[in-house]
Amino acid sequence: MKVSLNTIKQFTQVNLPVDELVKKINQQLGGVEDVIDLRKRYEGAVIAQVVKCEKHPNADKLSVCEIDDGSGQLTQVVCGAPNVREGLTVVWLKPGATVPATFNDPEPFVLEPKELRGVVSNGMLASAKELALGDDHSGIVELTDTDLLPGKTLSIGFSFAETFGLDDTIIDIENKMFTHRPDLFGQLGVAREIAGIGHTAFTSPDWYKNLPDFAIGEGLELHVENKASDVVPRFMAVAIKDVEVKPSPLWLQCALVAMGSKPINNIVDVTNYIMLLTAQPTHAYDYDKLRGHFLGTRMAQAGEELPLLNGKTYKLDESDIIIVDGEGPVGLAGIMGGGNSEVSSDTKNIVLEVANFDMYAVRKSSMRHGLFTDALTRFNKGQSPLQNPNVINLLMMSIHDVAGGAQASKMFDETASQHAAQQVTASDEFINARLGLALQSQEINSLLQNVEFTISPADGERTFTAPFWRTDIVDPEDIVEEVGRLYGFDKLPRELPKRSTKPAPKNASQVRKQRIRETLAKAGANEVLTYSFVHENTMKKVGQDVEHAFKLSNALSPDLQYYRTSLMSSLLDKVPMNFRAGHDAFALYEIGKTHFKGEMDEAEPDVPNEDTHVALVLTSGNKNATGSAYYQARKYLEQLTSLDDIHLQPLSEFDVSTDEWGAQLTSAYAPQRSAVLVKDGQIWGVIGEFSEAVKAAFKLPQATAGFEVHINVLNARSNTYKPLSRFPSIWQDISLKIAQNVAYKDLFETTKKAALAAADGAEVDIAPVSIYQAENDTESKTISFRITLTHHERTLTEAHAAAVMDSIAVSANNELSAGVV
């Protein structure tokens, strides 16, 4: 929102220097994005008169002028404009001045005395384009008294900027701040707030505050009907005859440019100017282009088409509010007028419209058509329908001032319902309690009355009536905000809440995750965070089915189209890059959420289920240093959880056809070299090496493995203490030769059971020592365990150990045909 300080000053006194005003606006109104001093842009632009004008001796199209700049001496300027002539009052850009249109260029054009075809030109006479007032470059600007605001005079030698109000400061305030403040999209509203935060009373001008009496004009037939009254609370229109369409007086053009708008013609300029002033969008139609002398509203029909002022044609549907004439659409309500009813230089009669549209309906249309305009920005904040009569009255008067004409119909006012100003009840206690203040009734009232609230009675529980333009005052909290802001939030007492000494409980999930992080970091792994969304191809590369993934409808790129169903694909994606960067052995891990389409949250069935996984991928490059990568991944997994009650079932024995979730989780892994984690008959994760296809697709080094596990299955290792024995432990190794296809775990369990059976009260600890296979015998393997025995009541003997070893040998032989080596 560009705020013109000169315009503000028409409504209220501003005594602060600009920098202090900006600071105050920042603190009490909204964030200032930019402050532009227009004076600098027009430095060196002076009002001058052409005293003498002769043809250039060496150039057909140039004239040599002597101009009076008020200094008492004439100055020679060469001018190429066809309209330059003696007696003209012009804008002279003197040597040293920057051409205003180039002011913001990387290399602004600074004028200096310069010879043009042998004749020296001191500066230049400016066109509208050079003055950054429009695109017109066909001739120089001709100044007349009609270009001035009342009270100003054209004085030769005087500053152009000061004469035309361009000695202005533009304060650009973030629009976002005003999302709930329809009134602050007009200069008048901002002026009121500037008075309010300065603790000064503001009075709106009569034309805005007092309901006008409308004359009953005649001369043009006009019919008006509001058929979309559900979403058009108010629709006012009036016909004006015999206007003269021409460029606006220069002061108006300058005012529009200062506020970031663009002059078009006097009719359109006035409608825009009044919108910038009041925040109420207005529109003018060419009366003679409205078929059937009709103007109205209705909902569009599906398939209807509407060419708009921007030259594009839009396909409408039933949710668009449209403005229609007797035969069809002539405007997209609240957004843009139609090209077919546009005011042009031939226009003689016009219809003025000042309407109110439902903010949600126009926003929806604008979003669907991708069409954002100044009018929409204002309508979608919820303008007050109570300002329409005042605004259309001002519009009529202003049109008369700049384009002549006379009212030629009655004032149509299609009001759907009674509108009333908002009222809220609150007390001093309510307000003070929420601000931590102790303001007196009188102080509160005064802050609000400054911005034209009415309050009754004067104290106690009372009714605050918002001025009609404030549609945002709904709850008593809105009054709290107003009081706090106008008083100054910087003056609120800063005190901490009183709290009980009860400890806040820790979040178990956060504790668990933090423990995983610390454990894996201690084990030399690096935590990564990767995107929650993946490319369809990434899923396909690990063999996943995208049908199981939630899909974004407005993804930034295909790279981020699907919610991932597992973390591993993201991690695999990051391996080659790090490998290439010179890291030859590393482990990456991530704790993150996964989603599986169709699975809803158990506790909250309206939203999808979210599983938290920990995934780790490790690589030691292309060489298997100490054995298969699987076992290293397993070592990492064992840092996180004991595998005592988790069964590692070979992936090759796991039936994926009946478990879609399991299939999705395990698709990347090589079945013969991976396992699923099973607990209580349910799969909780997967660990293993990746299939050759996956390794090729991601360009993974050979010795790469990983795991992905639901974090709920990880049994936090907690400290448990076993009393120390006073007696020494004894240990002995046993090597058992078994068939190659016997699982290590089976032998281990058999060994453990047999050892315990013969332990005779001793504690047994069994640790693997080696797994050996002779090169020439791949049918069998020899597994060696170290059996350690500890007794709490006596010293163990060799005989005791021998009994345990015998028991192991017998059981292993009976159950698994193992032989002691």
Next chain:
Amino acid sequence: MSSSDDIARVRETLLSRYEGLETKADILKSPELKELLAGIRNVEPSQRSAYGQAVNALQQELKEKVLSNMHEKSALPPIDVTAPFDINGEMPSLLPSENGTTHPLTQEIATLSDIFYRMGYVVEESREIDDQYHMFEALNFPKGHPARDDYDTFMTVEKDADGEPFVAPAHTSTMQNRILKKYRENLEKGEAIAAIVPDRVFRNEDLDARHEHTFYQVEGVYVAKGVHAGMLIATLQQFLQEYYGKELDVRVNPFYFPFTEPSFEFALSCPFCGGKDDSCKVCSGEGWVELLGCGMIHPNVLKAADIDPNEYTGFAFGCGIDRLVMMKYQIEDVRHFESAKLDFLRQFE
């Protein structure tokens, strides 16, 4: 003979020959296949495209067979997944402990969670996919409200029970309604609702050095009897002073959020230069760092959680975590966080 029969016949021949081949890749060199490929250009133009596609599909099928056979052959032999290490292998070792790191963002989440925990706040987690009720409606953004436009929100193709797309939450405030309900009973016991939610959020924004579509935010909620806006400012000031380990000034400017009233933009005096250094990379010498949005919880938000706004009041705030970390270490590019580059990660022990 029609062309599609032609292709089918060749396919039969080649598939049966494939089984017998020693070098499977030779199937791609078969003269029959070459003949089919060469024949495409002789087919009538009206049928050429369909015919060409069919021939290419056959070629593709054969290629995939060869490739998967190659993968099968290069596949390593089965291993005993129940064993602790490999046959003739050693007990695998872990990587050197000094190489291990946690992520700078999760480190920071732990740090700030700890400060709030000491201040009496519980820590809650957010969601990565949610419904629009929690993201918007429960927070006083009615359907179609223009304030929704300020949150460039990712939406899913899939719809919720109301027929609205699910969303990737653009703020961790998506948990606010749940937290208010979960801890509502605190209020009856005369205790406060005090919670923070540090977690991942998403905005539909193009990536550059300063913008990420995926980032982290900490939401804070505090509700009790007699809570006022000055307490919000004091609480955030205390938190930031503890976080930076020094005295800091703070400032609030009015702002607009639908879920707070009044709403503020909150800034702190530059913790790095105190406004004394014109070349300061964090505050550019302005002396203030705009850090977060906050405000008094809107009565409609309390009501949506069955809390009486006349009896209880509260505040909420939301602060970007990535920005805190970037300022702390002067990280120049936000994209490093999700890059998984070890050269980046290993600088944060």
